[in-house]
Amino acid sequence: MKYSKISKGMLYALIAMMGIVGLSAHATETYRSPLALATHGNTVYVAEFTAREIAVFDADKNSVTSTIPMPDEVNGLCVSPDGARLYVTVGGPVGQVVVINLKDNTLTKTYMAGHTPKGPVITPDGKTLFVCNQFNDAVMAIDLTGASENSSVPVSREPVAAAITPDGSRIFVANLLPTGRADGNYVTANVDVIDVATKKKVAEVELTNGSSSLLDVCVSPDGRYAYATHILSRYQLPTTQLERGWINTNAVSVIDVATMQLVNTFLLDDVDLGAANPWGVTCTDDGQWLCVAHSGTHEISVIDRAKLHEKLDAAVAADTANSVPNDLAFLVELRQRIKLPGKGPRGLATIGSRVFAAEYFSGTLASVDLTKKDSSQVQGHSLGDEPAMTVARAGELYFHNGAVCFQQWQSCASCHPGNARVDALNWDVLNDGMGNPKNTKSMLHAYDTPPTTATAVRDNAMVSTRAGIRFILFNQPTEEDALSVDEYLKSLEAVPSPRLVDGELSAAAQRGKQVFESAKCSKCHPAPLYTDMKTHKVGTNTRLEPVVRFDTPTLIEIWRTAPYLHDGRAATMKELISTHNESNFHGETADLTEAQVNDLVEYVLSL
């Protein structure tokens, strides 16, 4: 979608108004986009993101018995331990937590939350709710008794899911993305651990090198292990082939709850069949099965948890634990892959031996009865009407669909999670030669700002998209599929920066805007797209990438796409301006004062 002529301020006002007014139940023109599930008793509560409602699904009747409208897009939900209340995280820059009384499904209270709240977890005593404010890089604690102020715990980067131990003492938080430079030898996202009593972060659990796109985390019923789903990227290798896990593999990291140490990372793929884009992860209540939703391949994995840990322990004993993250046959004999009837399973939840999956793109719910062994174990459940897909929606599905990839190793979303943004890794793709890795670029505004790629090797985004399908998914795209992806990517809208204050530039950002002019940044990065779409010499060429002129990227949403420069060497914007521009080729920043630098950074990260 072309850059809107509505000012940003007006946009935020509109959103805020919608939040207050509370839109009614969805019209049938919108998709449901079931995203997350919570269960209590025989009920499955389905968070429908786009439809802005909760579907209440009776697991005995296998049907939706009622729906609860929400004031904004629904990101997550959890049920209070006594089953009396449902806590729903909704909204974007002005997020809220909506409290529903489950006796009559009415909205009783809302709390203000941060930017794009999701992954709510509640303590066993029902008194505190923890919410991941994704774009604030923080987890907030809400005192549900009202006795104390809410507090906020900074976490690594873009917390998207959380799980609390059964004894309520610790919360494990899945951070979507790695922090830091991308051009080093060890790049990984973290699982952060929060101590509930003190509401402080007590550990950052580093995962295996190449871990990114963490999407969910759960804790086993016995409280011993936490499991996080993510992509395990072989970013150090040139992307010459997909087979045998050469580019992206799909993984679960296992963390020892007591020691807060990584036990190991094992692969969900088979040697000749990837299990693209693992999302929801949960254990059955009896702890026997670990279940993972594969949003890219439209199936779930059901893993024998006891055998899994036997095998992990055996690897330690045999001193082969280091090989486990590379073993594409690790789950042979331990795991069943069960195809689901819908498309794009994301959130999972269980009732007894039944696993439910929210199928995002088909707008449906799937259930799998683990006590049955034949195909009758799988059922698809309608959540109600679902409109036909528009071209853009079909493109969104294609973008997230690992089944179009050779052997289903990955989808476009594997390197571009978060709706076609970035994985914060470098990749040596072959479009500009081999041996010169480049930091993943966001797709936002890609169609408005030709040419594409850091060294401008593609004329425009249409060419890039088709090349990506061909050379990275190793699929021969039809023009129809490619056009739908074009439409999807063109429809992306910038998420307002978390640094805005009430939708406006902060005071520091306003000062920074002046510096942006005086330091000549605006020369190559002029509004409205903050790129002149030309290549420029910015002094960042290296022996590996000797090209002198680099394509000027847009700065919109740049707060979200660290690290920076073509090889991700600048972990933060401040580093880019202060450390990586001594030559002054990249704007005249060498002589800025500390305060000016900070203001400039604030401005740029507000775009």
Next chain:
Amino acid sequence: MNGSRKAVLAILIVLMPLVSMGAPSPTEQQRLTDDLLPLADTESIVFALRKPGKDGHWYANFSYYAEGPQRVAYESGARLLRYNLRTEETITLVDDPEGGIRDPQVHYSGEKILFSWRKGAGTHYHLYEIDIDGTNLRQLTDGDYDDFEPTYLPDGGIMFVSSRCKRWVNCWLTQVAVLHRCDGDGTNIRQVSSNNEHDNTPWPLPDGRILYQRWEYVDRSQVHYHHLWTMNPDGSGQMTYYGNMEPGILMIDAKPIPGTGKIISIFSPGHGAREHAGIPTIVDPKAGPDDLNSAIPIHNGTDFRDPYPVSEDHFIIARNNRIYLLSSDGETKLLYITNKKDRKAGYECHEPRPIQARSMEAILAPRSRPEESTGKLVLANIYEGRNMAGVEPGEVKKLLVLESLPKPINYTGGMEPLSYGGTFTLERVLGTVPVEPDGSAYMEVPALRSLILVALDENDLAIKRMQSFLTVQPGEAMSCVGCHEQRTRTILPATSLQAMARKPSIIEAITDVPDVFDFPRDIQPILDKHCTDCHDYTPGKQGGPMAGHVILTGDHGPLYSHSYFTLSALRQFSDGRNMPKSNYAPRTFGSAASKLLKMLDGAHYDVQATDLEKKTVRLWIETGAPYPGTYAGLGSGMVGGYAENTIDRQDVEWPEMEAAKAVLKNRCATCHGEGKVLPDSPSDNMDMPPWAVDYNDPRLRYSRHILYNLSRPEKSLQILAPLAKAAGGLGICKDKKGAAIFIDTSDSDYQTLLAAITRTSQRLETIKRFDMPGFQPTEAYIREMRRYGILPADFPDDGVLNPYETDRAYWESLWWEPIRAVQPIASSTKTIYE
């Protein structure tokens, strides 16, 4: 009534005269009952009815044998039949009592059939298509080669095997067919496999790769490695699917089982059987290619062939002159039996396929670029691998890049005279590329060649070596983990690959030694300079005669030179021999494990070869230590050589040899009894054929290969050993009284023996060995070189040529020629590197 049923009715009406009336009676034939429900959607099947090939080898059923087009490997008589499972009517789509018909496959649309046909009395199989109603027959390929085992590809092309690759089986006397692809109309034929041995039965997998049988042996057993591989439809990504490490079993006719991720294949025990007969076996690839538990036979019969899955648990399958429905629990239901007349005539059923539409596999985007001449290879970490214990990081400095050269002609099942119990193939040195300290390598290699990599240390000695070959397509960029890593493993490098920080290495040629070695030309002079002073039949300045009972002269024995035989029999150089063994421990195979190199380097008295001499010997060892450096040496220059595994014993008929035999009996047999029996002629191999040598066999000491000296007959051990030293002999054999058997050369028995050896020497002088002046290759060699276009079409059978140059021209003619890009990629997309 649906479309296909209407069509069948129409066919029956129109083609009634052609409908065979030979349908079996109900007592012989089970009707389609509930038991056959898996075939509910299948009305008819198509199959080939033909007489099986004459040869016992699974692959030898097309074209002619080494002696020429007058002796063919196929039988004549075949039909393409369509059989209605319900009405039991048989329709003949093609009938050729003089020809051959094979390998039908039904198109995805269910409306036409692709098959291979050797028409009438013609020599070659070619690809044809025919509509399922028997009309619209059209020929797709032509030429002086055989095309068969075709499969449709989802991209609209066809993959098949063809003898256009112009090579012969390394260990038989028939021709090789390897994978090629072409467009749907038979044009743009392109070879995609560089195999020197057979590829067979390609079939697409649901994920778009092609599954096929690949037979190979690089420095290992000729009869143990014919297993399952995959490649992409453009030939890229060639990799083992199942097997290639554990020896034994021919795995062929493999096809995916729908909805399971598994395949069904015929597993033919040992080295396979005639016309693909074997055990139907289901393979699950999930545990990797080396997991023996992943292959489950579903029947214990060994005479099934061509299974075709119709569901997860049911397969149409041929068995001799019958076609069955086979279930995965081993139950069989008879579908068709050949009529009595055809059975008696020797007709059997082959390749049954259901005639119905089927879903298309995924279309893979091509990775190769035919307009280029090279591909790129990235090796992540050479230290990652099985059996690498003891190799320290940084120890590997280079990779030696070799290529395995195809054979233009072959005559027999053994490797002689190319080697004694060792290589069947000549290997060529391309050169070396560096390996970085972190174990990574990045190189540019010629496309479509059978490349072998050897990991070398700082002294250029071999640490590990490939006993398989790799092939890169033009423009392909291929990566591997390490050195024979577990095939279920990927890699997580600790740092970025050092080799990727620079341009790909170009293979650095080794210019001061030959690229293909010839033992008499390249190695014997080194032995003459450093060894034969002591290791000759006469004493030298430094020692001898026959020091240590070892002879290293270049004298001719019946098949090999004495030096060549000695070095082989005494295991002075290390190679794979003809053994079913792979993945050797580091430094136990090749130059690092070769005693000969140590002998030349100060370990043996004062012997010290020059650096160049040591390099020559080292690379000769690395390239398989051949005797002749030209394939023209095959089938020639041998007394008591083999053809079709049969030894030529014409020398036994010579009167001189009969007389000599009597002498051996009278004068030698008393001592040379059990365990020390002497050969009675230069062709007497004493049940020790060269392709299966037991190096511990004490009888090797008396082998014909060392006892007969055809260069200097009077220096033959056979007569030198019993001759008294005073008379110039070695005086080894003594009678009970301790006297030499022959006091002097005037002994008439001595003369008799010498006369027989002299006659043999004259025989060799007439037929000539490759290293003798005036040597000419066999007629068969010249005939094939003419056919390949290496020699002019009018080149006479006895024409003069340089066999080394002719061989080179032959290999070079098979090198990949870049072609203009055939098809542009999807609209407005730039190609790689542009």
